[in-house]
Amino acid sequence: MTELSLAAQKVKEALAAKNLETPSCRLTMDNCERKNKIEAHFREIMKLMELDLTDDSLAETPHRVSKMYVDEIFSGLYYENFPKITLIENKMQVDEMITVRDITLTSVCEHHFVTIDGKATVSYIPKDKVIGLSKINRIVEFFSQRPQVQERLTQQILVALQTLLGTVNVAVSIDATHYCVKARGIKDSSSMTTTTALGGGFKTNPSTRQEFLRALNHY
Numbered sequence: 001m002t003e004l005s006l007a008a009q010k011v012k013e014a015l016a017a018k019n020l021e022t023p024s025c026r027l028t029m030d031n032c033e034r035k036n037k038i039e040a041h042f043r044e045i046m047k048l049m050e051l052d053l054t055d056d057s058l059a060e061t062p063h064r065v066s067k068m069y070v071d072e073i074f075s076g077l078y079y080e081n082f083p084k085i086t087l088i089e090n091k092m093q094v095d096e097m098i099t100v101r102d103i104t105l106t107s108v109c110e111h112h113f114v115t116i117d118g119k120a121t122v123s124y125i126p127k128d129k130v131i132g133l134s135k136i137n138r139i140v141e142f143f144s145q146r147p148q149v150q151e152r153l154t155q156q157i158l159v160a161l162q163t164l165l166g167t168v169n170v171a172v173s174i175d176a177t178h179y180c181v182k183a184r185g186i187k188d189s190s191s192m193t194t195t196t197a198l199g200g201g202f203k204t205n206p207s208t209r210q211e212f213l214r215a216l217n218h219y
């Protein structure tokens with residue numbers, strides 16, 4: 001197994017300590033074996049749906065799905081894939097809020113295994129370290145690439161950033177459309193869900209909280 005980076009180890013421990021880890025059972029299996037097994041099971045699912053696996057358009061689908069699950073849409077289940085994090089010493093002594101707004105987020109609902117399509121906004125007030133901006137997008141992407149509920153996803157991003165930045169002063173908000181609500185079930189095509197996770201001053205200081213809420217609303 002690949003050795004985890006220090007950042008990945010710290011984030012993993014912090015989430016476990018706060019009971020925020022995605023429920024999972026570890027297997028001693030490499031990704032090749034994992035993909036082969038998923039492929040075989042997905043082939044069975046397709047057969048049970050009475051699809052003709054000899055058709056040239058369908059024949060490779062079980063293989064495609066297994067690759068997509070392990071290497072792409074569920075790759076965030078494995079901390080070996082945690083992004084490389086660049087932290088810069090806060091020499092400029094920035095002590096005001098930094099916000100990355102409208103981060104594209106695509107995840108999968110863990111109840112139905114269909115798409116969650118949303119945007120995240122992340123703010124923090126630096127202490128000793130400033131993070132490379134794109135790393136915030138990458139952390140959002142990492143935790144999105146798991147079967148998720150929006151509430152847990154929001155909290156996981158918050159705790160990961162608090163851990164890496166060494167400050168509790170972090171805030172995360174996600175607006176998302178759940179395709180399990182839009183494309184099936186109640187079939188509501190317009191409703192969206194907003195979740196917010198606030199840490200430190202964002203929770204306790206009314207003016208910091210207001211500043212974040214204003215940033216969310218673009219004014």
Ligand SMILES: Nc1nc2c(ncn2[C@@H]2O[C@H](COP(=O)(O)OP(=O)(O)OP(=O)(O)O)[C@@H](O)[C@H]2O)c(=O)[nH]1
Nearest residue numbers: 109110111112148149150151178180181184185186
């Ligand atoms: N809290 C929360 N619920 C979610 C999320 N994604 C999906 N759900 C809900 O999970 C619930 C699962 O409910 P069930 O009654 O077991 O499933 P279902 O019969 O398919 O329900 P319907 O969607 O109402 O047809 C549904 O109400 C979904 O809308 C999420 O991110 N957070």
Ligand SMILES: [Zn+2]
Nearest residue numbers: 109111112180
């Ligand atoms: Zn769902």
